[in-house]
Amino acid sequence: MKVKRPKISQAVVDGFAAIIDAQDKKGLEKYDRSIDDAVDEDYDWKLMALEEMADYSKYLVREIRRLRNALDSFLNRDLTSLALLDVNQERIAQNAKWGLQRHDYPFWLTILVEEVGEVSQAMQKDCTSYKNSDASDLYKELIQVAAVAVAIAEQVKENDATL
Template identity: 60%
Template sequence: MNLTVKVLMDVEEERATQDVKWGIQRHDMGTWLAILAEEFGEVAQAMQGQLGLTSMKETDADDLYTELIHTAAVAIAIAEQVKEESENE
């Protein structure tokens, strides 16, 4: 199995985990932006950690791969909503 497939499987698993934890989410784009920005911020913090830089705040964002998967899964959740809304028009 190639790496792309493995990564996409991890993203799919995270999407399922999000749905179990939060239910099917539907938000306005401002709320989605805040959620996505928070996830991206954790990616940035994890990258800083790998560069040996310290963050200004305490964080559990120490696993870059996991944070990237979370961010991708949120982006997909947004895309799902956009697709659903466009198909319902």
């Protein structure tokens, strides 16, 4: 009677069956007999199992290192992507709140420096000389600085396109 398994379970069973079949084929080619026909006195089954486990352990350590490197690489890229997404969200919020802003560059500089000042306050919030401010979320303040810089860059691009 065939067991009805969930798809994931069946994929695991099929995967193991394929590996076992491949190992049986290798064993037949190497030893000219199946494991069923092996002579017990010719093999130290426990030692062979331990040797296989030692190799298995080395393979796992190697795979864990590979996955850690891949994860580190992904997270480094992902953190940048997340920060840029937050900058974009802040730009959308700025446009929703203020409308499309176009200023002369000295006025933009005033806005940008004010935002940088809030970053400075957020960075110093644990210092004894800290001035009370609502700028307590360093990440949020940095995102706002970046978003203002992007708004300025948008205007620069727009001005370049019209020349």
